[in-house]
Amino acid sequence: MNPWDEVHPIDLSDALLDRQILGEDGTVVGKVDDLDLRAEGDTYVVDALLVGPDALADRINGPIGKLLRRIGRGFRTGAPQRIPMNAIRRAEPAIVVTTAVAHATRSPSQEWLRRKVIDRIPGAGRASR
Amino acid sequence: MSKKFLAITLGILTAVGGFVDIGDLVESGVVGARYGMALVWVTALGVLGICLYADMSGRIVAVSGRPVFDLIRERLGPRMALLNLVGSFLITLLTVSAEIGGVALAIELASGVDRLIWVLPIGVLVWLVVWKVGFEKMETGFGIGGLAIAVFAVAVFFLHPDWSSLGAQIAGIAPPPDQALPTYAYHAVALFASAMTPYEVFFFSSGGVEEGWTVKDLPVQRANVLLGFPLGGLLALGVMACAAVVLFPAGVDVSQLSQIVLPVTLALGTAGLVIVLIGIFAATFGAALETGLSSGYMLAQYFGWEWGKRRRPRDAARFHVAVAGGLLLAVIVVQTGIDPVGLTEISLIFSAVALPLTYLPVLIVANDREYLGEHANKRFSNVVGFAMLVVIAVAAVVAIPLMIFTGAGQ
Amino acid sequence: MRAGELLGRPVRDGTGRRIGAIREIRTMATPGADGIPQLVVRGLVVGRTRVRLFGYQRHDQRGPVPLVALVRWLHRHSRYVEWADVDLSGPEVRVRRPYAELAPLTRG
Numbered sequence: 001m002n003p004w005d006e007v008h009p010i011d012l013s014d015a016l017l018d019r020q021i022l023g024e025d026g027t028v029v030g031k032v033d034d035l036d037l038r039a040e041g042d043t044y045v046v047d048a049l050l051v052g053p054d055a056l057a058d059r060i061n062g063p064i065g066k067l068l069r070r071i072g073r074g075f076r077t078g079a080p081q082r083i084p085m086n087a088i089r090r091a092e093p094a095i096v097v098t099t100a101v102a103h104a105t106r107s108p109s110q111e112w113l114r115r116k117v118i119d120r121i122p123g124a125g126r127a128s129r
Numbered sequence: 130m131s132k133k134f135l136a137i138t139l140g141i142l143t144a145v146g147g148f149v150d151i152g153d154l155v156e157s158g159v160v161g162a163r164y165g166m167a168l169v170w171v172t173a174l175g176v177l178g179i180c181l182y183a184d185m186s187g188r189i190v191a192v193s194g195r196p197v198f199d200l201i202r203e204r205l206g207p208r209m210a211l212l213n214l215v216g217s218f219l220i221t222l223l224t225v226s227a228e229i230g231g232v233a234l235a236i237e238l239a240s241g242v243d244r245l246i247w248v249l250p251i252g253v254l255v256w257l258v259v260w261k262v263g264f265e266k267m268e269t270g271f272g273i274g275g276l277a278i279a280v281f282a283v284a285v286f287f288l289h290p291d292w293s294s295l296g297a298q299i300a301g302i303a304p305p306p307d308q309a310l311p312t313y314a315y316h317a318v319a320l321f322a323s324a325m326t327p328y329e330v331f332f333f334s335s336g337g338v339e340e341g342w343t344v345k346d347l348p349v350q351r352a353n354v355l356l357g358f359p360l361g362g363l364l365a366l367g368v369m370a371c372a373a374v375v376l377f378p379a380g381v382d383v384s385q386l387s388q389i390v391l392p393v394t395l396a397l398g399t400a401g402l403v404i405v406l407i408g409i410f411a412a413t414f415g416a417a418l419e420t421g422l423s424s425g426y427m428l429a430q431y432f433g434w435e436w437g438k439r440r441r442p443r444d445a446a447r448f449h450v451a452v453a454g455g456l457l458l459a460v461i462v463v464q465t466g467i468d469p470v471g472l473t474e475i476s477l478i479f480s481a482v483a484l485p486l487t488y489l490p491v492l493i494v495a496n497d498r499e500y501l502g503e504h505a506n507k508r509f510s511n512v513v514g515f516a517m518l519v520v521i522a523v524a525a526v527v528a529i530p531l532m533i534f535t536g537a538g539q
Numbered sequence: 540m541r542a543g544e545l546l547g548r549p550v551r552d553g554t555g556r557r558i559g560a561i562r563e564i565r566t567m568a569t570p571g572a573d574g575i576p577q578l579v580v581r582g583l584v585v586g587r588t589r590v591r592l593f594g595y596q597r598h599d600q601r602g603p604v605p606l607v608a609l610v611r612w613l614h615r616h617s618r619y620v621e622w623a624d625v626d627l628s629g630p631e632v633r634v635r636r637p638y639a640e641l642a643p644l645t646r647g
Contacts, residue, residue, distance in 0.1 A: 011563045036540075036541060037540045037541065043579060085578070
């Protein structure tokens with residue numbers, strides 16, 4: 001259950017940040033918008049993946065980051081969602097997490113737009129073939 | 130039609146949208162009328178470039194499932210990728226407007242009814258295709274419909290041109306003596322940027338995901354690239370040659386779609402005109418779909434949303450809202466009466482500036498064994514790919530100064 | 540603490556000289572107390588250039604040759620700092636050693 005080898009160093013910007021997160025069943029979860037680090041002894045350990053525009057906006061900072069957060073709030077995005085590290089199954093190169101965790105990670109903006117706009121249009125429940 | 134042929138319609142539609150959409154139809158016509166065939170080398174260079182980079186992005190999708198804007202965010206980081214997103218999104222939206230205007234123009238030429246009447250119905254129709262029609266049906270219908278543009282190439286033969294003089298123009302490369310070099314360079318950059326517009330690789334790689342490519346589909350992917358894009362280039366050359374044979378000797382300065390169609394009517398009469406209008410309709414409509422969807426693809430892939438026609442709209446709510454919102458904006462822009470042809474000219478030059486931010490990450494990831502393993506770039510792709518990146522960088526640097534200096538190629 | 544808070548923060552070396560900003564956080568996958576592997580921070584890459592490493596620090600990211608050379612050249616002043624030498628206690632990130640003692644980047 002170890003997605004990474006223990007021989008080579010893992011650089012966080014390179015191997016984790018900004019990668020796509022998927023569920024094992026193919027559910028699209030989001031991007032690794034930031035990482036939560038937990039202090040352990042005299043160093044830090046990666047504790048969780050953070051998903052959501054708020055976490056992304058914090059990394060962009062400055063007026064553009066602020067604007068991004070404002071736009072996100074307009075679409076009802078909430079606080080960043082946390083995905084614990086032990087939910088990760090593979091890095092291939094998308095980060096694949098367990099189906100249960102993928103389904104539990106909500107996207108408030110998606111749900112809001114679905115309710116307010118998309119579900120009111122006929123045919124919203126049918127993929128185009 | 131065999132199944133084998135249908136499998137390459139993604140490449141054909143992408144290339145039709147890239148090479149003979151409304152902006153390129155006009156740009157090819159303008160260039161042919163002004164320089165004869167002296168700029169053929171640019172189209173050839175553009176075909177080579179887009180083939181290389183579409184192949185890299187297609188390979189990455191087939192092996193790893195990751196489309197181009199995923200790579201951009203991952204390799205450039207959130208800030209630079211956001212800069213690319215904003216730039217590419219605006220350019221693509223401008224192009225959507227131009228294509229919708231182009232479809233309206235084609236209908237105006239056919240019906241004589243003013244183009245502004247048609248804008249809103251076209252916008253709704255594009256959205257309906259996005260909402261309802263399956264990806265593969267869409268690419269087959271509009272990709273193959275767009276091939277009707279080949280009537281330009283047919284017309285060239287019926288115009289009985291002086292082949293040796295056309296050949297001399299191609300080999301001459303330099304502009305005719307009465308034309309200024311900066312303007313020539315401006316048109317060269319615009320033509321190159323149009324061959325390599327970023328939405329082509331966004332659409333092509335996302336289309337690969339929509340079609341569910343895997344390693345087994347690598348031959349399909351390669352066939353799409355090697356047949357689709359050169360075919361698109363040939364279609365554009367047909368338009369250019371028609372203008373070079375009829376309009377160039379007459380010294381006509383092209384500014385309208387009707388002038389570009391003229392040589393076909395001269396050569397093939399009303400039948401030719403009908404076919405050409407069908408071709409332009411399909412190509413611009415296909416390009417409107419390609420750019421409209423691409424604007425949604427890039428946003429979704431930057432932010433990590435669910436996207437695509439293969440999913441139910443309610444599962445990809447943000448993607449569908451983004452595409453529909455983009456189409457609405459585009460309709461409003463065209464409805465103001467802005468000339469769609471002028472619009473694409475400007476968007477082409479700005480897209481030249483944004484090119485390196487898209488193609489650099491593709492080249493890097495195409496060399497990443499974590500992504501591609503044994504399918505990583507070989508020597509040829511790397512040598513020519515890097516040389517092309519240098520050309521892209523040069524085009525990006527000179528684009529805006531040339532536009533200002535030449536007054537947008539006047 | 541978030542990774543995003545570390546990345547981009549300016550760094551001074553033991554002599555007080557500005558030596559760039561944090562560009563990368565290097566970890567190793569190490570089994571934790573419960574046997575489940577976790578990513579433990581081992582050090583930082585500090586560099587002056589804002590241009591990213593693009594993955595060229597990894598052995599499986601290769602070519603094209605001129606691009607590798609360009610990125611390596613841009614990062615010629617970049618250094619790897621062991622986590623034990625990093626001092627986060629002040630308002631600015633300090634490295635406990637002088638710049639000259641730090642290791643240049645090698646491919647992992």
